[in-house]
Amino acid sequence: MVVVKDLYSLMNREEHAFKPIIFQNSEILILGSFPSLESFEKSFYYAHPRNQFWKLLSAVTDLPINNRDQKIWLLKESKIALWDMVQSCRRENSLDTSLEEIEVNDLASFLEEHSSVKKVAFTGRLSEKLFKMHFGYLEIETVYLPSPSAAYAKMSFELKLENYKRLLVL
Numbered sequence: 192m193v194v195v196k197d198l199y200s201l202m203n204r205e206e207h208a209f210k211p212i213i214f215q216n217s218e219i220l221i222l223g224s225f226p227s228l229e230s231f232e233k234s235f236y237y238a239h240p241r242n243q244f245w246k247l248l249s250a251v252t253d254l255p256i257n258n259r260d261q262k263i264w265l266l267k268e269s270k271i272a273l274w275d276m277v278q279s280c281r282r283e284n285s286l287d288t289s290l291e292e293i294e295v296n297d298l299a300s301f302l303e304e305h306s307s308v309k310k311v312a313f314t315g316r317l318s319e320k321l322f323k324m325h326f327g328y329l330e331i332e333t334v335y336l337p338s339p340s341a342a343y344a345k346m347s348f349e350l351k352l353e354n355y356k357r358l359l360v361l
């Protein structure tokens with residue numbers, strides 16, 4: 192009975208539960224697609240224990256990530272903002288390939304409001320595709336970061352780190 196209830200709740204439309212993390216001096220906006228189920232449970236970005244996002248940013252910046260406050264401090268000190276492309280959707284699991292009936296966040300208004308942002312970086316092909324589809328007309332530098340997801344095992348952590356170091360500079 193619990194499994195049926197959980198499956199039913201996953202099939203219902205989900206709204207993005209987190210606000211963007213951005214600061215007055217943020218220069219790079221990192222966009223994911225939509226929070227994983229684990230991220231929803233922990234109410235924070237990239238909370239799946241096998242996701243390498245925070246470990247990669249820590250290695251790039253040499254700043255600690257032992258708790259939520261340190262992660263937010265890392266973003267602030269690095270002039271990085273964090274958000275997702277998808278505002279709401281339906282899905283069956285945490286994989287981007289299961290997202291359906293997608294509604295995107297209004298990135299045009301967001302970037303206009305936060306004019307300090309000079310670059311948008313995507314942590315997945317879906318976020319990149321949705322941005323190009325809906326906001327490709329915006330004149331802002333964009334880059335693709337290798338997915339930090341545990342599901343993207345084609346690339347080693349070391350190679351992902353090299354890419355993050357190279358791409359997260361202005």
